[in-house]
Amino acid sequence: MIASPSNGLGPLGPEDIDAGDCARCGTGLKMGKLRVPGHRVLADATCPQCSDEYFIDVPSSFALLSPVRYCHTQQRHLGAAILPFWQNWFDKMMEAQAEVEVEINLGKAVERPLLLHCLDPIFGHALKRLFHADAYMKRYPERPLIPLIAPWLQSFLPEGIAGAITVKWKGGSGLGWSRELDNRMAAFIQQYPGTEFCQTVPSLASEDIDISRFSGVQPMERSSGRNRARPTVCYVWRDTRCWGGSIEAQLENVQQLRRQLLSETPDMRFVVAGISSSDRWDDETEFLLFEKPGPEQDRQLNLLYSQSDVVIGGHGSNMILPSAHAGGTVELVPPKRWHNAWTASFFRSDCSPAEAVFYHRYLPDTTDIGTICDVVHVISGFAPRFDLLGGGDNTRFERVDAGRLTAEAASLPGFRP
Incomplete structure (x- = not known):
């Protein structure tokens, strides 16, 4: 499901996602664009033979351990869920629309930015994703790092980032699908060619984290x-x-x-x-x-x-x-x-x-x-x-x-x- 560096985590783009084969006809799926409707990053995929449409979890955070592959046309999941809550959250996202405000603040001009997706309804999950920031800035110093955060993570942004994209939910649990966020992020990716997402793990080793930086x-x-x-x-x-x-x-x-x-x-x-x-x-x-x-x-x-x-x-x-x-x-x-x-x-x-x-x-x-x-x-x-x-x-x-x-x-x- 993933073509990332073998010596650690790395940036992810559409070319790094293996969507697999169509559940109906077995034809290899064609990757589309990356989408950010809320608490997870998804990839569009389409079967060139029977036109079935899919959503594929980008392998990061909990999706690295338990990726969701969902056939939107047939409205069913493919494969068993290793982490049931992660699949349940996907179902809740598909069932509910979310209203959000999106604020993009960039402190400097950016080229080929890295987006660190830290949107999660649970504070600890979101904070642990943000903890990856220093490791990415050290490993890719030439690429500007931009976290996607809820307002309550603003206090913990470390120095050195190129800016932040702040998403404020207007009520709800933070699990719904936001068309506004999805559209704004699609426009951002188009405006800044070469944009990629930072792959994360649910809990980064503390050796990579200086808590005082956050x-x-x-x-x-x-x-x-x-x-x-x-x-x-x-x-x-x-x-x-x-x-x-x-x-x-x-x-x-x-x-x-x-x-x-x-x-x-x-x-x-x-x-x-x-x-x-x-x-x-x-x-x-x-x-x-x-x-x-x-x-x-x-x-x-x-x-x-x-x-x-x-x-x-x-x-x-x-x-x-x-x-x-x-x-x-x-x-x-x-x-x-x-x-x-x-x-x-x-x-x-x-x-x-x-x-x-x-x-x-x-x-x-x-x-x-x-x-x-x-x-x-x-x-x-x-x-x-x-x-x-x-x-x-x-x-x-x-x-x-x-x-x-x-x-x-x-x-x-x-x-x-």
Whole structure:
């Protein structure tokens, strides 16, 4: 289905897509133009023998793993769906029309641009596509990079891009077919010959990502958390997929969590943060909540995460930026999310396997409050000992300073393995 560079991801044009054969007569399909009706990039294909028309997923992001081949004439899918949700989203796109506003901002004249398609109704999916930007700019410095984004990704655009195409949905879920977007992108491709799309994967390796390039905030230096007198713990609030099944249950759980953590560590700073319209907080709870995301709101949240020893939250896109910036995370996973629990975590490029296991914990969302508190205390309080006992940067063979390790161990009150 794809003719991309064998040594990595690369740009995709119509010539890189193998449409396959017609399901009716077996004749090889003739490729048409690339289309951008919404959350995915499609290629037109037509059978020169029987004239059946097809839509073919451009092999990128989830379509790289589970491409949809759909016969528009017969109104049926060809082949089984490896990722059912991706095929279901296609069906929803075919069923509904979407009204959008499209704003094209180019900072300079462009030739043969690369379009980085980051339109997705789920924030984490979209952000992970944007994370490919630096890798493409490094590998193809002569080609201007232009992301396609929803407004809520504007805060995370890195320096060096040639501009952005912003798509604002007027209501709906962001899954419908937009004629306006499709027409505008067709005109763009015609105006700029040689335009190609950046191939992406659902989760790019963190070695290719400098999170500060996207958030503008440096993550916590874990070694700087040693012997901190006042640890900071943050709970990421969201109004959907609530901890306990409802906003009321989540509110009670968070308040109980705060009370128990503070009873054990009175000097701890506990903050509730995120995007929410909830206003049911008492005067004793510190919170950093915003009704809508925006550049300043995102900056404040990421700054808080970078100052947090541990961030706690339910599994989902809301945990990507906390895990990228905080000292550690505790992710509460619903029963039906264990198969992809890790996908909402950002593992830093300097994070060894042992550090990943230590600093990023996954618990069932039914875990009792006491156990959650125990895990939080382990991450925030045992971190200095972890660095000395093994798994951290201090114990890499070529960097061991035995005298310094001994001195640091002696400086820790009551140190014991």
